[in-house]
Amino acid sequence: MEAPSHGRIEPLSTEPEQRQCSCGAPLLRTVVDFGDLPISNALVLPQDLDQADKRYPLHIMVCEACTLAQLADKLPADAHFHSDYVYFSSHSTSWLAHCEAYVSSIIERLDLQVSDEILEIASNDGYLLQYFKAKGFAVQGVEPSASVADAAIAKGIPTVIDFFGKALADRLAADGRRPKLIVANNVIAHVPDLEDFTAGISTLMGSETVLTAEVHYFRNLFEKNQFDSFYHEHYYYYTIEAAHQLMARHGMRLFDAELLPTHGGSLRLYACHADAPHELSDRLTALLASERAFMVTAMAGIDEFQVRIQQVCDDLLTYLTAAKASGRRVLGYGAPAKATTMLNVAGVTPDLLPIIVDMNPSKQNRYLPGVRIPIQSPEILAKETFDDVAILPWNLRDEISDLCRERYNFEGKFVVFVPALEVF
Secondary structure (H helix, E strand, O other): OOOOHHHOOOOOOOOOOOEEOOOOOEEOEEEEEEEEEEOOOOOEOHHHOOOOOOEEEEEEEEOOOOOOEEEOOOOOHHHOOOOOOOOOHHHOHHHHHHHHHHHHHHHHHHOOOOOOEEEEEOOOOOOOHHHHHHOOOEEEEEOOOHHHHHHHHHOOOOEEOOOOOHHHHHHHHHOOOOOOEEEEEOOOOOOOOHHHHHHHHHHHOOOOOEEEEEEEEHHHHHHOOOHHHOOOOOOEEEOHHHHHHHHHHOOEEEEEEEEEOHHHOEEEEEEEEOOOOOOOOHHHHHHHHHHHHHHHHHHHOHHHHHHHHHHHHHHHHHHHHHHHHHOOOEEEEOOOHHHHHHHHHHOOOOOOOOOEEOOOOOOOOEEOOOOOOEEEOHHHHHOOOOOEEEEOOHHHHHHHHHHHHHHHOOOOEEEEOOOOOEEO
């Protein structure tokens, strides 16, 4: 079954205008162009259902000079991060376990002492810094969205409610902040002015400071059809090479990198001052060599990537249409940003997927933008019978399927659509 015309993915043969990467090179190569889509986390309130969703171009290009993939057209940061921001990191138990394990490992690796200050950029609701604080470390969060920052402050996590950049870094430095560790988890993809953001990190980077940054890896995204991770809040999609060049432009250098399973495949990057003594790891050298070979293949296979995306969308629609025709009740579990991209690109309508549930109370009683599917509490699973649960945050498939079985005694089937349709 074909998706509606607005959901078709059409390769572009030419670019309408020349854009520029933050490295200074021209952007000439399209990865995929989805046309105009709503902002993923702009969940619709019931009283606003009569208002049309604001839609913006979702066009991803890649820099052939530094290999950084990115939005061709960027919205200002406050279009996403504001007092009504609905993403709270602490709602995922697997993510919290990942962060707690990181805290223990990085303390040992860097031989951190409780007198060392830990600074986190985009500290959200204190999901990570709470583990450092519990071990006696001095912590400082920076978070622009008041909704989640207030939750961190309530946990006793000192938090500056502001966007991070060179100006804020100068103020922190003037106040005597010299962190031993700077953490930037899933944030360097979310900043429209990448050079100013990185200049801010460099400002706070002392001779002994280490930066660790986690970010979704473009290679996984490309190889595993993770097109739903393209959305307006994600301005950039990283390769190791792109991060390497970015750090070098600001007097820093990568000295290690590791692959992580989080978010469907992420990178953890380790950076220091350019003159710091950290040795370049063999792991980073090997990953860079492998990635350079991959990028050659990827650039030659962009049209095939678009075909694979379309196949995921077609399979999704075929599945939901067949379920409706046979009378099977399907419930969508999870309302992450990626669900907005996937369901809108595929052209899903509420008659095919009538309800989505999410554990985050701030998302409940709202509607997914574009497709206008209502979001409710998962407690409906205890009250009504569903045949299938479609797990929309496919990266949390094990966590969600276990929860449905154990808490709600769900006995039906689960389905995920990325990287390909799978019923289990």
